[in-house]
Amino acid sequence: MPSTTVYQHHLFGxxxxxxxxxxxxxxxxKLEGLTFVSVDLDDSFSELAEGIASLVRYTTTLQRIENRKHINVGEEHQLLVVLDALKKNxxxxxxxIDVQWVTPEIxxxxxxxxEVNNTLIFVELCNTATEISTNEVANDPTWFGD
Structure with missing residues (x-):
């Protein structure tokens, strides 16, 4: 499977x-997978989220997106842009995705x-090792709690 890994660095521009x-x-x-890995914790997930969301809206070949750029506490809302774009992919x-907390909004x-995406079969929200499958949610409407 063709794939690419992007290492982010703190660069001018x-x-x-x-x-x-x-x-x-x-x-x-032909690209089927895209992985983002970052060794620094600069504040770039906002840019990354917008770019990933843009790809998700228009790609017809990507099957896997992996973001290991940590999303800091309080910035989880940036992930919503990506999740919203996935609704039509x-x-x-x-x-x-590497995220500290699964907030109520997430x-x-x-x-x-x-509910609307029948293609997505595996979601992993890391750091808490949370794995969510569409079958778990479909079969247990109380999965997310109160």
Missing amino acids: RQKIMWELFLAVGVQK SSINVLL AASLSELF
């Missing part, structure tokens, strides 16, 4: 570089996503 990357990946017709079936967005 990082935003421009990121958008150039997303444009290049967006026109790629029909190619991505695996999503792995849980609600995941619930809505699982």
Whole structure:
């Protein structure tokens, strides 16, 4: 399976570089997987989330997106952009994200996503080793709690 891993570095013009990357990946017709790995904890997930969401809206070949760029506490809302874009995607079936907490907003967005997206079969929200499958949610409407 063709795949690529992107290592983020603190570079001058990082935003421009990121958008150039997303444009290049967006026109790629054979790429099935995309992984983001970061060794630093700079504050770049917002840019990354917007780029991932843009890819998700337009890709027809990507099947797996993995983001190991840690989302800090208080910034979990940035993930909502990606989850919203996945609602209309029909190619991505695996999503792995490194997030500290599954907030009520993320849980609600995941619930809505699982209702409308029949392609996504595996979601892993790491750091708490939480794994959620669409079957678990479909078979247990109280999964997210009160």
